[in-house]
Amino acid sequence: MADKAEIIRMLNDDLTGEVEATLVYMHSHFVVTAHCPTQMEMFDIALDEMRHIEWLAEAIVELGGEPELTPRKVRYAASDPVAANRRGVELEKEAIEQYNAHIAAIADPKIQRLLAHIRDEEVDHLEEFEELLEEAEGPDDRKPTVGDLSGQSKAGE
Ligand SMILES: [Fe+2]
Numbered sequence: 001m002a003d004k005a006e007i008i009r010m011l012n013d014d015l016t017g018e019v020e021a022t023l024v025y026m027h028s029h030f031v032v033t034a035h036c037p038t039q040m041e042m043f044d045i046a047l048d049e050m051r052h053i054e055w056l057a058e059a060i061v062e063l064g065g066e067p068e069l070t071p072r073k074v075r076y077a078a079s080d081p082v083a084a085n086r087r088g089v090e091l092e093k094e095a096i097e098q099y100n101a102h103i104a105a106i107a108d109p110k111i112q113r114l115l116a117h118i119r120d121e122e123v124d125h126l127e128e129f130e131e132l133l134e135e136a137e138g139p140d141d142r143k144p145t146v147g148d149l150s151g152q153s154k155a156g157e
Pocket residue numbers: 018021048049052095118122
């Protein structure tokens with residue numbers, strides 16, 4: 001089982017993943033303007049990730065460690081909703097896998113409970129992104145506009 005220094009290192013790994021997820025989802029919230037549900041959900045999930053940052057940083061400080069807030073090399077998603085939700089699915093799957101590994105490696109029941117709680121929220125996020133991805137990938141049933149029919153773009157585009 002991991003000693004205190006190893007636990008701090010694992011929690012910091014989790015923390016940098018949360019910082020990356022927060023930045024990626026905030027970015028998607030700003031740039032994905034073509035699909036309103038994705039844009040809204042990105043903001044809500046980014047807020048959850050910020051809470052995870054808070055909980056992990058508190059646990060690290062409690063163990064005598066220093067929270068590392070420098071993100072990994074951040075890979076943002078493109079501005080289309082399919083790409084944004086695919087990136088969300090990818091980040092959540094990575095996070096779930098990492099939390100499961102850390103829950104198995106850390107014996108401290110309080111930290112295990114914290115990581116399991118965060119992991120369960122990542123499972124919810126994964127489901128949200130998978131649903132949004134399906135919706136964004138779905139058939140284009142948008143009604144044609146006058147602009148489409150006349151070959152002109154709508155005002156403001
Ligand atoms: Fe998270």
